[in-house]
Amino acid sequence: MSVIQKTDTAPLRIVVVGHVDHGKSTLVGRLLHETGALPDGKVEYLKEVCDKRGMPFEWAFVMDALQAERDQGITIDTSQLRFHSGKRPVLIIDAPGHKEFLKNMITGAASAEAALLIVDAAEGVQEQTRRHGYLLHLLGLTQIAVAVNKMDLVAWSESRFHEVEAEIRAYLGEIGVTPTQIIPVSARGGDNVRDRSAAAQWYQGPTIVDALDGFQSAASATDLDLRLPVQDVYKFDTRRIIAGRIESGRLKVGDRLVFSPSGKAARVASVEGWAGDHVSTLAAGAGQAVGVTLDEPIFVERGQIAHLGDAAPIIAYALRARVFWLGREALTVGARLKLKLATAEYPVEVSAIERVVDVEDLKNHAGTEVGRNAVAEIVLRSRAPMAIDPFADNARLGRFVLVQGYDIVGGGIVADAVGESANLTEVEHKVTLEARARANGHQGGVLWLTGLSGAGKSTIAMELERRLFLRGWQVTVLDGDNVRTGLNADLGFAEADRAENIRRVGEVAHLFAKAGMLVIASFISPYAADRERVRAIDPDAFHEIHIATDLAECERRDPKGLYKKARAGAIPDFTGISAPYEEPAEPDLRLRTAGRTVDEAVAELQAYVERELGLSSRERAAG
Incomplete structure (x- = not known):
């Protein structure tokens, strides 16, 4: 076996942003030239192209590689180029400044560790x-240097520079950002890009390259807490391999993994590498795609987050987020969206719009709606528990996108949890399950009756x-229709609502079972995955009973029309009829009703219950 070694050769990732025509691409092109990052002859070739077109040479053409960009004179897509400052490798991202291309700008900035904001000396802050x-x-960047560009157009006026500097500091200060440096430059002439400019004797601060060297690299993802979002679960021979990409932290054979939000846990039996030939490894770290096998079979599904037991993400039903809205229609309270975070997808609802920010003057608007290209602080609520990290703690589980239909309509970061449940501690009962069983004469359990509508579930359960x-048993029935009128009255019949209906019922049923009761749950529960989630709460207490009545007989009965x-x-x-029913492949009991009376079917089920959950008189006396 081999051990995957930690490597940390990643360059500093810097995004370059600013108003259109303030000189972003020009500055980046000049920066690449000044640091020797351009191939030999590149500048000469571009000058020749410009001569043939009858247009002056622009350093921006180094970055504006797309023909459409050259024709329109604006940057459409993000470009990424590498250079070396002399002290460190840098990956610089030139992001578009035009209003219509903000989606691409967000894409570029989302992975950056620091930013360079470009402002035209003549036009000032726009x-x-x-x-x-x-x-x-919004994206959590705190390292921001500002280049006041085109100083040659204002004759290198010191007073004009200080006017723009004051304007920038005032604006950034209002949003809680302190720029690391504000530098007067002329990207066209290369002044204060790498070398200090003779035209600005009054300026004694760093150059652009100096400022980039002063940025701190983000903490290595490997040094953060383990976060392994589950991509999928594969079955090979007798093994179940949990596959995913480690976003942060490390894991090794023998680690006890906990999967949130379910809370199920098991130890790592093996770590499988996927590069080239199949190779088993002892450990793996951030950035690596792995397959993990566990020492015991537990229910794990896509979207769950594997972590070490002592460093869990927050489990919450609601989160406060800072979002940038891109949808054509305004975002309003009550809007239903899909939140995609790592490999998980959560149906969410906007429960509050707390702050809508006018980026021009930073004034707050009444929290009624968020228009296109606006930013806001909102609360998103999910019907299922979400595993999240605040962006400040771990960006890899703190960034998300919002989807409506098939379109990405927004993105943002997790600020914090609302009604955070990570600080809750389960209280241990002082009455044990064994003591309850001896007192009741039977064990607690969940008898889950699944089958088509009209199969006879409710009749048999009652x-x-x-x-x-x-016979003295502590027993109750949870029936689908009854639960729908109370506990789950807020749920509809869409697929996500049906899944949440079963999840809630499963949690309630297992709470009763822990209190020593036998809970008979009568639910169609058509999807095997939903039933498996309920089983996973406490596999030993769960008994899947398939009321196996075929569709033709159920339709013939049709007791409710x-x-x-x-x-x-x-x-x-x-x-x-118009939605599937996934029959249990291996139920604990398959109870067939065709050609049988209710008494006969119930008698068979009662015999199963007494055999599996009942205590003999000798067992009761032994207690």
Whole structure:
């Protein structure tokens, strides 16, 4: 076996932003030239192209590689180029400044560790300058240097520089950002880019290259807490391999992994590498795609986050976020979206718009809606628990995008959790499960009855409850229709709502089971994955009972007239007709009802329950 070694040769990632025509691409092109990053003959070739077109040479053409950009004179896409400052490698990202290309700007800035903001000395701070400054703040960047460009156009006026400097400091200060440096430059002439300019004897500060060398590299992702978002689970021979990319931290064979938000845990049995030939390794770190096998079978699915037990992400149903809205329609309270964070997808609802920011003057608007290209602080609420990290703690689990339909309509960062549950500690009961079982004469458990509508689940459940109660059992029924009118009255019948309905019922049922009761849960629960989630809460207490009545018989019975309505198109997504039902492959008991009376079916189920969960008189006496 081999051990994957940690490497840290990544360059400092810097995004360059600013108002259109303030000289971003020109500065980057000149910076590449000054640091010797351009191939031999590149500048001469570009000058020749410009001569043939009858246009003056521009350093911006080094970056503006797209023909459309050369024709339009604006940067459309982000460009990434590497150079060496003389002290460190740098990956510089030239992001578009035009208002219509803000999505690309966000894409570039999202992975940066520091930023260079360009401002025209003659024009000063513009609307897009303010918007870009706030976006850098929104994305959590605190290292920001400012280049006051085109100083040659204002005759290197010291007073003009200080006017623009004061304007920049005032704006950035209002959003809580202190620029590391503000530098007067002329990108066209190369003044104060690498070498100090003779035209500005009054300026004694660093050059652009000096400022870049002064930025601090972000903490190595390997040094952060382990975060392994589950991409998928594969089954090979007898193994279940959990695959994903380690976003931060390290793991090794023998580590106890916890999967959030489910809380299920097991130890790492092996770490499988995927580069080239299949190779087993002892350990792996941030940035590596791995497959992990565990020492025991637990239910794990895509979107869960693997971490070490002593360093968990926050588990929350709501989060406060800073977002940049890109949707064509304004974002309003009550809007339903999909939040994509790492490999997880959470259906969320906007429960509050706390602050809408005018990036021009930073004034707050009434929190009613967020227009296109606006930024806001909002609260997003999910019906399922989310595993998150505040962006300040771990950017890799603190950034997300928002999707509506099939379109990306926004992005942002996690500020903090609302109603944070990470600080909750489960209280241990002083009455043990064994003591409850001896007192009741039976173990607690969840008897999960699944089957098509009309299969007989409710009828069988209610009769079984009656018989067991008469025999002294602590027993109750959770029925689909009854739960829908109370606990889950807020849920509809879309796929996500159905999954949440089953999740809630499963949690409630297991709470009762821990109290020593037998809970008979009667739910169609058509999807195997939903039933497996309920089983995973406490596999030993869960008993899957398939009420195996075929569709033709269920439709013939149709006790509520639902099949008739579904066939007429009055009920969309009706299980068995227009929506699937996934039969249990290996239920604990398959109870067939065709050609049998209710008494016969209940008698078989009662025998199973008493055999699996009942205590003999000798066992009770032994207690």
